Amino acid sequence: RSQARVEHKRLALEIETHNERYYQQDAPTVSDATYDALQRRLEAIEARFPDLVTASSPTQTVGAAPARGFAKVQHAVPMLSLGNAFSDAEVAEFVERIRRFLKLGADDMPAIVAEPKIDGLSLSLRYENGDLVRAATRGDGFTGEDVTANVRTIADVPHKLNGHNIPTACELRGEVYMLKEDFLALNKKQQEAGDTVFANPRNSAAGSLRQKDVSITASRPLKFFAYAWGEMTDRPAETQNDMLEWLRDVGFIVNPLIQLCHSVDEVLAFYRRIGEQRATLGYDIDGVVYKVDRLDWQERLGFVSRSPRWAIAHKFAAEQAMTI
Ligand SMILES: NC(=O)n1nc(-c2ccco2)nc1N
Numbered sequence: 001r002s003q004a005r006v007e008h009k010r011l012a013l014e015i016e017t018h019n020e021r022y023y024q025q026d027a028p029t030v031s032d033a034t035y036d037a038l039q040r041r042l043e044a045i046e047a048r049f050p051d052l053v054t055a056s057s058p059t060q061t062v063g064a065a066p067a068r069g070f071a072k073v074q075h076a077v078p079m080l081s082l083g084n085a086f087s088d089a090e091v092a093e094f095v096e097r098i099r100r101f102l103k104l105g106a107d108d109m110p111a112i113v114a115e116p117k118i119d120g121l122s123l124s125l126r127y128e129n130g131d132l133v134r135a136a137t138r139g140d141g142f143t144g145e146d147v148t149a150n151v152r153t154i155a156d157v158p159h160k161l162n163g164h165n166i167p168t169a170c171e172l173r174g175e176v177y178m179l180k181e182d183f184l185a186l187n188k189k190q191q192e193a194g195d196t197v198f199a200n201p202r203n204s205a206a207g208s209l210r211q212k213d214v215s216i217t218a219s220r221p222l223k224f225f226a227y228a229w230g231e232m233t234d235r236p237a238e239t240q241n242d243m244l245e246w247l248r249d250v251g252f253i254v255n256p257l258i259q260l261c262h263s264v265d266e267v268l269a270f271y272r273r274i275g276e277q278r279a280t281l282g283y284d285i286d287g288v289v290y291k292v293d294r295l296d297w298q299e300r301l302g303f304v305s306r307s308p309r310w311a312i313a314h315k316f317a318a319e320q321a322m323t324i
Pocket of ligand 1: 080115116117119175227228311
């Protein structure tokens, strides 16, 4: 019994420390699973020795710390990751594979949409009758976390799609990110408050989004670029480029640097130009993405294992770690 009392005290202290770091500082020290195991251990001891339960026990805290994980969301259309090209030759091979697969003539060039690859975290937004009903992180591509309440605080995300030809149900996708200058200002504030300092804008966006306390998310300068979609009851356009136009029309921010290309040379010129502009962009990118423009061809090309055959990321050489 005295051993139980000692362990009860240790567990209660450990759980309170984890709570403080998780809820106040968004700097979890243990995984959700480990935390849950600690809670269960404490509850087991209190079940055997009810007199150890005190008002201050973590099992008794007002509104007992909400379950730490977020609700899980199954993506109707998986959010798959892109294959990578690291050289011009690999880009040319990507285009050649597409031509062969589509049985296009040797001089037939499939139009390609070239997009800066935003280095944030991808998000899927579900709209029903034009209203935002759910927002989910990518997770492992098949199961993500429900972060709807947090996402409602992001100004770039429309709560209602505007315009007419709105599908009954659609999942629109894009990247949540933080501007470099906002990231530096946030870190300065965090440091002064003795709170978590983030390693880079991507981590600060992810940490700010996945907050149980929505008011913390609301206080963080999160932004959003739309660039893709999942389930669509009826599709308003037949090419990637026109879909991006539609996303702008219904109220999203779409990256203004995106370009429709009609040759491999044009694609590679885009890559170089964005590479030169990279340091002057307000946000982090880690490459560019090339997508076949025609959606019927995207469907025919489908996916190879987990990545699309119809799209590829062309990464920049790893940049020097950002000095904070
Ligand atoms: N991260 C980013 O900017 N992405 N990611 C895609 C993507 C991923 C899968 C399909 O499309 N497209 C863009 N612009």
